[in-house]
Amino acid sequence: MITVMGATGQVGSKIVRRLSAAGEQVRAVGRNPEALARLAADGAEVVAGDAGDADFLTRAFRGADAVHTLLPYSPTAPDFRAEQARLGEAIVTAIRDSGVRSVVALSSLGADLPDGTGFIAASLYPQEQRLRALDGVDVLFLRPTLFFESIVAAVDLVEAMGVNADVVDPDVAVPMIATRDIAEVAAAALRSRDWTGVAVRELLGPRDLTYTEATRILGAAIGNPDLQYVRLPDEEMIGALVQGGFSPDTAALHVEMGHALSAGAITPHEGRTPATTTPTRFEDVVSTLLPDRQETS
Ligand SMILES: NC(=O)c1ccc[n+]([C@@H]2O[C@H](COP(=O)([O-])OP(=O)(O)OC[C@H]3O[C@@H](n4cnc5c(N)ncnc54)[C@H](OP(=O)(O)O)[C@@H]3O)[C@@H](O)[C@H]2O)c1
Numbered sequence: 001m002i003t004v005m006g007a008t009g010q011v012g013s014k015i016v017r018r019l020s021a022a023g024e025q026v027r028a029v030g031r032n033p034e035a036l037a038r039l040a041a042d043g044a045e046v047v048a049g050d051a052g053d054a055d056f057l058t059r060a061f062r063g064a065d066a067v068h069t070l071l072p073y074s075p076t077a078p079d080f081r082a083e084q085a086r087l088g089e090a091i092v093t094a095i096r097d098s099g100v101r102s103v104v105a106l107s108s109l110g111a112d113l114p115d116g117t118g119f120i121a122a123s124l125y126p127q128e129q130r131l132r133a134l135d136g137v138d139v140l141f142l143r144p145t146l147f148f149e150s151i152v153a154a155v156d157l158v159e160a161m162g163v164n165a166d167v168v169d170p171d172v173a174v175p176m177i178a179t180r181d182i183a184e185v186a187a188a189a190l191r192s193r194d195w196t197g198v199a200v201r202e203l204l205g206p207r208d209l210t211y212t213e214a215t216r217i218l219g220a221a222i223g224n225p226d227l228q229y230v231r232l233p234d235e236e237m238i239g240a241l242v243q244g245g246f247s248p249d250t251a252a253l254h255v256e257m258g259h260a261l262s263a264g265a266i267t268p269h270e271g272r273t274p275a276t277t278t279p280t281r282f283e284d285v286v287s288t289l290l291p292d293r294q295e296t297s
Pocket of ligand 1: 005006007008009010011012029030031032033035049050051052070071072073106107108109124144145146147148150
């Protein structure tokens with residue numbers, strides 16, 4: 001049996017579907033009742049609860065041959081680092097107390113850097129450190145780059161403003177990836193458990209794209225092929241994010257991550273190789289990621 005945390009999310013839901021289709025017994029952990037019901041209909045055992053509750057997670061992990069973990073992203077948290085630590089510590093406690101021996105942990109490119117990368121340094125760097133300190137547990141860190149969904153997430157704002165906007169340099173190419181490709185790698189690793197100790201796998205998507213190129217692809221999908229990308233001053237970006245529901249703390253971390261991307265600070269160690277390159281292109285999936293057409297596979 002394999003337990004999948006974040007099973008109602010972008011990556012986790014696709015992992016569950018792949019595992020169920022391969023005939024694996026899956027325990028899907030999430031909160032959203034409708035999304036959990038859909039996974040149950042596909043054959044998964046579903047359990048609902050809070051990722052900050054170590055006892056709940058321990059029960060969800062107990063008896064699993066392998067567990068997929070993720071640190072749920074909390075953009076409204078007044079103190080993002082503290083909230084991520086609360087959730088991260090519960091996950092690590094549950095791994096220890098449940099006795100699970102194989103963990104595939106969804107992390108991020110740049111999670112090897114202790115500072116200067118915004119969200120990543122405030123959440124996934126410390127979470128990797130916590131997981132590395134576990135004794136007798138084989139942990140595979142998946143370090144994907146920016147999800148295509150993160151570009152599409154701005155679509156409501158894009159339609160309201162008539163442009164796409166962020167703080168990232170328009171001319172710097174950044175690797176971007178489809179969550180279905182991350183799920184493919186995660187599901188295969190959860191089934192094979194073919195690593196020992198601590199291992200890292202970087203996942204970079206099919207090619208690097210500038211925000212200008214990614215914006216054009218998004219624009220074509222929403223019937224606006226001339227859609228422009230505009231680089232905003234930090235204060236304007238923070239204001240727009242706060243208006244959209246981010247806490248001031250997380251908005252500032254978003255901006256710091258944007259500067260790290262512009263400076264080329266969030267880079268792969270392995271470089272682009274056949275092993276780090278994944279097949280799905282943004283133009284292949286962009287229309288399935290629009291809010292009224294969310295992909296599930
Ligand atoms: N977005 C990017 O570009 C990017 C790039 C690299 C790495 N990452 C990392 O990827 C992870 C996010 O993966 P994702 O996009 O697949 O996630 P997602 O779609 O945001 O889904 C989050 C999942 O976690 C669950 N969840 C959230 N808060 C919870 C809580 N308090 N208790 C229990 N469950 C909770 C959600 O359940 P319900 O919906 O049922 O509540 C959902 O299943 C983050 O760690 C992020 O840092 C993201």
